[in-house]
Amino acid sequence: MDWRWLIMLIPAAVYTAQLLCQPLSGGLVVGLGLLLLLVLAGLVHNSTRGHRTDPCSLATVLWSAVSAAGGALATYILGNYTFLGSAAASGLVGLAAAQLLCKYDLDLPAYAGVFVGMSSVVVVPSLVMVGIAGFMTGLLYRLVDGVFDGVGGRLGTMAAVSVLITLLLTGRGWG
Template sequence: MHLIAFSILSVFTMALFLMTLFSSLAGEFFLFPVLLFLSVLLVFSMQKEFKNELKRLKNSVASNSFPVLLVTVAGALLSYILNVYLGLGAVVAASVVGLVGASLVKKYAVPIYCGSFVGMVSPEVLHDFTHVLLASFIAGVLYILAQEVYKGVGGKLGAIAFSSWVLLSMFSDVELITGSSISFRTGLYIFIYSIAGVLLTHVLSVRLDRNIVASSSAVSLIAGLVFPVVYSDSGSTIAAATMCASFVGMSSKKILRHEFDALLSGAMMGIFFLMSVEHFGGAGGKLGTIAFGSALSLKGLRDFWGIFK
């Protein structure tokens, strides 16, 4: 069963990255070689991870599966209510839920945070509350099945949420949207804050040994509150990119060994964020999927480099 979760996360992450790669041919062609290289690294990392999973995967399911499923759904619904019904926006809503989870129910902070990404779905996406409930249930099941796969890779929680929305859109009337292009000036800000977001979250969670969910949530909440005010025309997009970066920063020490790794992965993430804007728009968890693929690309680069040492 774990192998099913591994396959779902891998396939949908790869789909987003390949669509981004090929769309660059019609737009920013000069970035195509970079995106191609990073996509190759992603595939390399995934196939190595697949071999490792075949050696260690078990078919057992954790005994606390029901509470995990319950809090994942609760996190999604709370985030969605804050995001859509109370109008706080996706970044602030998920950040608040993450902080609440890390503060009040630390044991289940991670699945709650995972659920909050389901609730980040855009109001522009054709859906209703029932779809949110279904997506959160799918995410909860995937979270349970995927607990032993891709351990330590930042963005995995978002990839779980993203996969739930994509699966739902394939078998229901949910319709995702196409994102609009990003200006050069906004793109530059996104690139800078992507690097800063990874570095800051890494320092908080690893160097200062703070709770990993709280670290990402705090960085995201600050971005969600400040950037829309400072950058009135593009603040929400910049805040989303910073939140995405914070997910990369949630990676374990095995992925982000030091600040240089954080800087490099932030640069990778910034490029993919900019180029993937038109694909799977509005899906909850897309930010995490971008972070997930970027962290895996960094791991793939290190593994690939290790072959020639």
Template sequence: MRKENFFFYYILISLSILYIAFKNNDSIINRILILGIIVFFGMAIWDHFYEIKELIQVKSKIRKVNFENILLILGTTFAASITWHINHTLGYGHIIANGIVGIFVGLLFSKQKAGAFYIASFVGMSGEKIVSSMFMAGLIGLFAGFVIIFSKEVYDGIGGKGGTIAALSTQIVRLLMGLFI
């Protein structure tokens, strides 16, 4: 997938999530807040568009499957599953579960891999109504790993990318599961 396409899909998916949140909310205060978020998102996209445009190379590179990417995908799968297990099965809560996984991946892996695994552990912090099982957390973590690989250069160094990837991965997998189950 070309970087330009990923940026475009990121904008479309983010706007669709905000639209669904706006449409399904009956409270006028919540709708005003969501409209404010949409305006802020639009201003941020407009502000960063030209900066990101310079970072995105027009040439499309074919990404080779390598062991680093396989390790990253497996690690994100396990990080999300383990966080969910510590959170729900062992009952330690979402913050402690995320902290435990964060400490272990920070000590055992490089900065880049630890960051990716920590992002995936955000998935395991979700409530049981959102992510209903450890298998589902692992599936979402797997999807998050792919999103992390394809979005390495997009918004590099900008805050909020990890939470956005976790939320985006969760919503897309839940949508796909809803279509087939």
């Protein structure tokens, strides 16, 4: 298991820590323990499946980052400043990305950026922060290539990592 797996475990660790900070009943603690055990077993099982593709060019990495930042900004604006709400906005931008960017192989990084754009204005209050987190997601998309291969939710995990790192860097903390 290489070090890149650790990056992808940040959201799960924060999820667990935040839940453990709340008053939980005995049953829920057992449920959380069981869930973590299963996730760990799944990780070990999945780590043998991932494969890394050939290294890509700097231009490809930059285009991924730019499309992720674009997806993030479009979703954030549509989700927070129109009637759509974040779920519908993510769907709309995702469909547009699938339609327009598929032929350039940029639909997946753009969709990863969409998750960043689902952030709340309370947690991520500025477009600059959204853009930075989106850009970081696009870079992460290429960096963690092969990690969580075939696992649904890997794009969202990358987005959560980027948003959490952006929050940490801007001194806003993880609540």
